[in-house]
Ligand SMILES: NC(=O)C1=CN([C@@H]2O[C@H](COP(=O)(O)OP(=O)(O)OC[C@H]3O[C@@H](n4cnc5c(N)ncnc54)[C@H](OP(=O)(O)O)[C@@H]3O)[C@@H](O)[C@H]2O)C=CC1
């Protein structure tokens with residue numbers, strides 16, 4: 001059987017570099033292109049699948065370039081809000097054979113953290129998310145935190161939960177954090193960290209903390225390589241690696 005040809009966009013970055021190494025080490029995958037800022041994407045090196053880890057404002061254009069050429073894409077870059085996803089869905093409608101996976105986190109533990117949080121959240125009065133990352137990260141809150149808050153907020157709304165209790169009336173410095181889908185989200189940037197998150201849930205007399213730690217970017221590679229192998233079998237847009245792992249709407 002012939003190899004799957006893979007190109008990486010954002011290849012000079014922290015994630016892109018790690019992905020290039022993981023692709024080169026994987027059976028049945030061949031690295032045919034490395035692209036970064038300022039490069040002409042051209043024919044994408046003849047790739048069957050592109051892995052895209054760049055910056056939020058460049059990612060939609062890069063992905064569009066791939067889709068227009070009939071190339072499947074595994075996207076890890078953050079910043080894919082509803083408007084950007086809607087544009088991508090429209091574009092994919094003209095290329096029904098192309099698969100695109102947009103996943104805010106490729107670490108299996110992080111996927112499970114989000115799923116557990118989604119299921120647990122309706123059982124608690126309070127819910128907050130704390131994400132902690134290396135200080136070279138350019139976006140806040142993290143894509144994982146935003147997605148977690150979306151999932152938790154939607155699950156609570158569907159279950160008819162009240163808004164999370166919060167008596168704060170005076171917060172001139174924004175100490176209560178961002179609010180995503182009704183859920184407060186707090187961002188820490190600290191030298192020494194990689195990628196970490198806690199989902200805090202509270203009821204009278206008890207709390208539940210669901211915590212995930214990526215201690216090394218190796219944590220993302222199994223998910224990325226697995227997605228490269230599967231993306232062609234999932235035409236259209238898929239948001240979240242959970243849908244490739246048999247998790248999700250149970
Ligand atoms: N889904 C997941 O599991 C994970 C997602 N991420 C996300 O991946 C993204 C990248 O993270 P990380 O690797 O740490 O960031 P880096 O800053 O290390 O890498 C980004 C790379 O993209 C390059 N770049 C900038 N503009 C373009 C462009 N127009 N086309 C192609 N490449 C471009 C940058 O070049 P230059 O420096 O010259 O601007 C840089 O080399 C972030 O959004 C991050 O949140 C990170 C980890 C895991």
Ligand SMILES: O=C(O)C1=N[C@H](C(=O)O)C[C@H](O)C1
Nearest residue numbers: 078104105137142143144195
């Ligand atoms: O920038 C990072 O490092 C990470 N970005 C993703 C995010 O924003 O959620 C995934 C992970 O947290 C690492």
